[in-house]
Amino acid sequence: MPHNDDTRFVPRDRNWHPPAHAPGYKTSVARSPRQALVSLVAPTRSELAGPDFTRLRLGPHDNDLLLNFREDPALAGTAGLPIGERILLFGRVVDQFGKPVPQTLVEMWQANAGGRYRHKKDRYLAPLDPNFGGVGRCLSDADGWYRFRTIKPGPYPWPNDVNSWRPAHIHVSVMGPSISTRLITQMYFEGDPLIPLCPIVNTLRDPEAVATMTGRLDMARSRSMDCLAYRFDLVVRGAVQTYFENQG
Incomplete structure (x- = not known):
């Protein structure tokens, strides 16, 4: 993401990102570019402007994904709530110097x-939950904090x-100052035995890149008899940047 002080820019290490053509991740074979990428040196005004x-x-x-797909959010108790393990997902959006976004x-x-x-194209035989939409959004606060309440997704x-x-x-998206700076990543859950078996994860050469996409259990923020909390900070640029899948 752009920073007002370009002298402090830390270029990302492209060797840290997976190759566009990764045969172990089969859909990358058909969609990987066959020619060299074109570098755009000077972004246009439309790429840098808004939205605000x-x-x-x-x-x-x-x-709050426990309530935002509920037909009547005012329902009492557990009536109309989605099925699953209740969790909090929270963290900070910061730059490489720890400055909040x-x-x-x-x-x-x-x-x-x-x-x-x-x-409509998901044909997995698991049932849909009539009380769960699976999408949410929020604005980071003055210190860069964001927060969601949801249920833990299944593999x-x-x-x-x-x-x-x-x-x-x-999946987590952070927009930044304009459409062109939108970054998208995925948060995995620490300790999941499927992480090292995933062909998409295995396109990454550096285990530290996988670590940046791993949410950490935070018992201090968990709520007794209610839900566990996972912290997932988003570092939007620099040497310690979170791995973002659309920044290869």
């Missing part, structure tokens, strides 16, 4: 507890080979 999220009007439950749009989407997305199979499974994960 400071005036974005969010709904009261936009960051305030008032930036953070979006997330995920499968339900059974590992199925609410998407799911995918046709990469005979028995490939995606680890449980949550």
